[in-house]
Amino acid sequence: MKVKKLVPEAILPTYGTEDAAGMDLYAASEAEIAPQETAMISTGIAAEIPKGYVGLVFARSGLACKQGLAPANKVGVIDADYRGEIKVALHNHSKETKQVKAGDRIAQMAILPYLKVEIEEAEELSDTDRGAGGFGSTGR
Numbered sequence: 430m431k432v433k434k435l436v437p438e439a440i441l442p443t444y445g446t447e448d449a450a451g452m453d454l455y456a457a458s459e460a461e462i463a464p465q466e467t468a469m470i471s472t473g474i475a476a477e478i479p480k481g482y483v484g485l486v487f488a489r490s491g492l493a494c495k496q497g498l499a500p501a502n503k504v505g506v507i508d509a510d511y512r513g514e515i516k517v518a519l520h521n522h523s524k525e526t527k528q529v530k531a532g533d534r535i536a537q538m539a540i541l542p543y544l545k546v547e548i549e550e551a552e553e554l555s556d557t558d559r560g561a562g563g564f565g566s567t568g569r
Contacts, residue, residue: 430540431477435514438531439473442538451487451537454517460529462521467501470517470535478509478540486517486538497523500536507538 432441435457442452457473478484486505493499501520517536521527529535559566 430479433475433477434473435475436471436473440532441474442476451539453489453534454486454515454536454538456529456531456533456535458531460519462498462519462527462529464521464524464526467518467520468529470519470529472515472517472535475512475514476507477512478507480509481542482509482540483507483543484515484538484540486515486536489534489537492535493522496527497521497525498527498529498535505536 434441439457440455442454444452454472454474457471460468460470462468476484484505484507486500486507488499488503498519498521501518505517507515515538519529519535
């Protein structure tokens with residue numbers, strides 16, 4: 430996947446281990462995030478995600494669980510035709526102001542294939558055992 434540095438100090442995404450599914454995204458600048466606030470954190474990079482794939486931006490488990498910092502939108506979606514800067518809307522769930530420094534790992538991105546479906550309006554849908562049972566309907 431082609432990745433372009435938009436600023437010289439940007440860090441290209443890296444995989445933490447050989448079998449890691451997500452690549453770490455790094456902050457390109459400093460930010461201060463007050464409790465219960467969200468800040469747009471620049472990565473300083475743009476990517477050419479292959480056609481038929483999507484970049485999904487997830488929280489880094491350690492940062493979210495230990496520091497309370499996680500993407501505000503839970504999962505960011507980067508479409509294959511987007512060529513702008515990848516930014517992370519990082520939300521501070523903690524009760525303390527948090528500092529993000531340039532070079533900090535702020536999120537992880539997985540590149541996954543997706544299926545594009547055609548939408549067809551229908552009067553009826555097929556029956557299933559579950560039917561219209563919603564939230565909690567399959568629990569015991």
